[in-house]
Amino acid sequence: MxxxxxxxxxxxxxxxxxxxxxxxxxxxxxxxxxxxxxxxxxxxxxxxxxxxxxxxxxxxxxxxxxxxxxxxxxxxxxxxxFHSETFLKWKAPAVNAVFALAFFGSHFIGDTVLVKRIMGHALTLPDAIWARLNAAWIVFFIVCGAANLFVAFTFERFWVDFKVFGSLGITLLFLLGQGIYLSRHLHDGQPKQEK
Incomplete structure (x- = not known):
């Protein structure tokens, strides 16, 4: 919500x-x-x-x-x-860059990667899986920022539509892929059941 x-x-x-x-x-x-x-x-x-x-x-x-x-x-x-839409075109790439840097920095600052800090209360996974998931988020933010930048300055007529619907589509595809990836590893961090 x-x-x-x-x-x-x-x-x-x-x-x-x-x-x-x-x-x-x-x-x-x-x-x-x-x-x-x-x-x-x-x-x-x-x-x-x-x-x-x-x-x-x-x-x-x-x-x-x-x-x-x-x-x-x-x-x-x-x-x-400044009555120039150029500044607004840089908003999405800048925000995505900040998020990518935050996720990247969490590999070196603190003892837990950022995605684990966000989702760790809901999932139990091995640290290697958390690290891969965190890296996937870094790539996601870089791709989103680059795509927004490319469309904003190359296909200006479609920039606003892409900003909303294209970015939303990329996000939904990424989340679907993340869900599929996580479904394969959810049992990895759980204690094994005795038979």
Whole structure:
């Protein structure tokens, strides 16, 4: 459920982006709705609202949510300040790079890889499997970041669609592959049953 909540700002961004630009009068100010810049403003506002509600309800945000929110504020703010969508195009690659570095760094910092810290409460696996799984997440984040970067600057017309639907598809395929991989190894960390 938490992952779906994280998609609300992105879905609102896509909806507003796809609208034909229209100008409305709001309290004596002309407000344009539709296109990249109003979609970016909606992304920032909805991210603040969603994560603000989560903060008020849980009194905390996960580290990944902080990274996403700060990247949204930074790259979205720069997009609006300089009226250039180039900054927003760098958001997904930058966030993916931060996650890849965090997973990579966990091989050298601390005694447990990051994926085990995240999922270890639910699964018991040998350390070698955790290390492979962590490496798979590193590759996943690198591929996602590179794919977003490539599409954003090569196929600009399809960038927003790819950002939402392409990235979601890549994520679902990765999670399916991870599930298949884990299903083969779930018994590896369990104590053997006596017959």
């Amino acid at each position: 938490k992952q779906l909540i994280d998609f609300i700002p992105l879905l609102l961004f896509v909806i507003v982006y796809k609208l034909a630009p229209r100008t409305f009068d709001v309290a004596g100010h002309a407000v344009t709705l539709g296109g990249i810049f109003s979609a970016t403003a909606v992304l920032i506002a909805s991210s603040l609202l969603v994560y603000g509600v989560l903060w008020a309800h849980q009194r905390r945000l996960e580290k990944g949510q902080w990274v996403t929110l700060l990247a949204c504020l930074l790259f979205g703010g720069l997009t609006l300040a």
